[in-house]
Amino acid sequence: MIPFRRLALSSAAAGLLLSACVTDGATPVATPVAQPPAAFQAQLLEDVRILASDEMQGRDTGAPGGEMARNYIVGRLDALGVGAPMMGRLQPWEMTGRTREGPKTFNGVNIIGVIPGTRVSDKYIVVTAHYDHVGVSNGQIYNGADDNASGVATMLALAADLKRQAPEHSVLIVALDGEERGLLGAKHFVEAPPVPLESIAMNLNFDMTARAETDGKLWVTGTWQNPQFRPVLDRIPADGAVALAFGKDTPQDIGEDNWVESSDHAAFYKAQIPFLYLGVNYHPDYHRPSDDFERITPSVFVSATNLSIASFRALDQSLDR
DSSP, rough: OOOSSSOOOOOTTTEEEEEEEETTTTTEEEEEEEEEEHHHHHHHHHHHHHSSSGGGGGGGTTSSSHHHHHHHHHHHHHHTOOOOOOTSSSEEEEEEEEEEEEEEEEEEEEEEEEOOOSSSSEEEEEEEEEOOOOEEEEEEOOIIIIIIIIIIHHHHHHHHHHHHOOSSSEEEEESSSSSSTTSSHHHHHHHOOOOOGGGGGEEEEEOOOOGGGGEEEEEEEEETTOGGGGHHHHHOOBBTTTTEEESSSSOOOOOOGOOOOOOOHHHHTTOOOEEEEEEEEOOOOTTTTTGGGOOOOHHHHEEEEEHHHHHHHHHHTTTOO
16 A cells, blocks of 8 residues: 555355355355465465565565566466466556655566457456555565555455356456555556456455454445445455445545555546446555554465455456446
């Protein structure tokens, strides 16, 4: 998540990915599909552990650690059998972004995968999660386990689920670069999308999905701007100790309590593309060197990822109906 003026399973749920929907009238209802619990949890945590390791040096845009993270994500998408769009797997860009010292030109790279839909193949849900973080400062590595290795891991878990059970709409899986430097990768993606902009049905953005123990909530921002999504997600039940919560998107939400432009979904919002942002609340390790893998509670992270996948499935089934 972009900073605001500062740098500063349950056992029953662990084995389930909420990855399918059935209908009750016209309203989709998420239902669980059993997956091997040990394998699912192990891969989810391994993705975060590797992306948030000291070797990645905080994954700053244009830095060697960012390239290492990019290579890892590309390898994971290849291993899952997620194809690339016609333009290719990588989308390089050059843009001016912010640093503590002032504006600077960054060379970043977005990573794109595509999964064809079975019912509406010419409309796309763009699922995003930024893989960059703030790098190294004063000799300390900002590993960014929650921000946003967690969102990337949740997105990869969703991609794996979509390869097991194909989506109804086509899906672009996009690991964005340069979020911490001013949403640079997202802005470039919207300016030069791999598919016509009018074919993008919505953006679903994951940013900080691991540390929901702060308030027991995985926040959904964007239903005030896109009220059609609220009844679709309202019926998704809590998973373990984590439940969906809606807000941080009204005119009454000000400053740090308004997340409408706090992450990559803002670029889609400004392009008038419907969006939803899923993420946890701020915690003491946000944008600090202490945002490490060891601070993640596995059962909480698994529950939040289950809810993220359930949200995608419900949205996928409800669009165009």
